[in-house]
Amino acid sequence: MIKLTDVHKSYTKEHETIKGVSFEVREGEIFGLLGPNGAGKTTLMQMISTLMKPTSGKIEIDGLSSDKDLLEIHRKIGFLTNEIKLDPLSTPNNLFNFFAELYDIPKEEMRERRDISFARFGISPFADKRITELSTGMKQKISIAISLIHNPPVIIFDEPTNGLDILTSKQVTDYLLELKEKGHAIILSTHIFSVAEELCDEIAILVDGKIVAQGNVDELIKQAEVDTFEQAFFKIYVENHVE
Numbered sequence: 001m002i003k004l005t006d007v008h009k010s011y012t013k014e015h016e017t018i019k020g021v022s023f024e025v026r027e028g029e030i031f032g033l034l035g036p037n038g039a040g041k042t043t044l045m046q047m048i049s050t051l052m053k054p055t056s057g058k059i060e061i062d063g064l065s066s067d068k069d070l071l072e073i074h075r076k077i078g079f080l081t082n083e084i085k086l087d088p089l090s091t092p093n094n095l096f097n098f099f100a101e102l103y104d105i106p107k108e109e110m111r112e113r114r115d116i117s118f119a120r121f122g123i124s125p126f127a128d129k130r131i132t133e134l135s136t137g138m139k140q141k142i143s144i145a146i147s148l149i150h151n152p153p154v155i156i157f158d159e160p161t162n163g164l165d166i167l168t169s170k171q172v173t174d175y176l177l178e179l180k181e182k183g184h185a186i187i188l189s190t191h192i193f194s195v196a197e198e199l200c201d202e203i204a205i206l207v208d209g210k211i212v213a214q215g216n217v218d219e220l221i222k223q224a225e226v227d228t229f230e231q232a233f234f235k236i237y238v239e240n241h242v243e
């Protein structure tokens with residue numbers, strides 16, 4: 001569903017931020033990107049979401065090429081990132097309407113989807129409040145609901161549980177597991193080990209723009225010859241970080 005082949009990205013002439021990344025995410029799979037601040041996770045996810053072009057290499061979504069089939073790809077992906085801010089003066093209801101129209105979702109269907117996702121995330125009582133009056137967690141849940149408004153087969157979530165309390169975080173991780181069961185292909189980044197351990201079928205550890213280890217939790221623990229996933233991450237990081 002998502003396929004990267006030797007993807008490179010340089011923001012400047014002097015420095016390469018992504019240094020040749022390849023991986024594949026299939027339907028019904030959750031793929032996790034783990035790595036320290038500045039490793040290049042957001043950069044990679046922005047390229048997969050077509051917000052930014054790679055300097056070289058190939059990105060395909062469901063067989064479509066990210067350098068030419070942009071419109072078709074947009075209908076297939078749901079993208080969540082902390083960098084995209086909700087209009088502070090708008091309301092959850094207005095935002096949902098706006099994005100539903102953008103995706104040509106018929107009114108009836110839009111209402112049904114809105115009611116289901118607002119009820120599921122406890123957004124309903126806040127549906128007509130201004131975004132600026134809402135808590136971080138509520139804003140994040142609204143962003144998630146909106147990013148999935150068109151029921152995309154491919155889900156790209158950059159730190160979806162960032163800043164959430166454990167209850168809200170669980171709502172989000174449970175939802176992701178449900179979407180995985182339904183066959184969506186999901187890629188997410190996180191700094192929270194328990195989230196990666198609970199959700200991911202496959203994890204890539206990204207250090208300085210390169211995947212330095214990849215596998216499921218058990219495989220990574222075995223590769224690193226340690227007892228816990230957290231220990232595996234630290235060991236792999238220390239062995240691969242230069243500077």
Ligand SMILES: Nc1ncnc2c1ncn2[C@@H]1O[C@H](COP(=O)(O)OP(=O)(O)OP(=O)(O)O)[C@@H](O)[C@H]1O
Pocket residue numbers: 011012017035036037038039040041042043044
């Ligand atoms: N627009 C930009 N222009 C120049 N450099 C950038 C730009 N965006 C990111 N970078 C640099 O690219 C590198 C990777 O950043 P990126 O945001 O992808 O990392 P990340 O893994 O998402 O980190 P974090 O865990 O902090 O979110 C960093 O060194 C960052 O400073």
Ligand SMILES: [Mg+2]
Pocket residue numbers: 041042043158
């Ligand atoms: Mg980031």
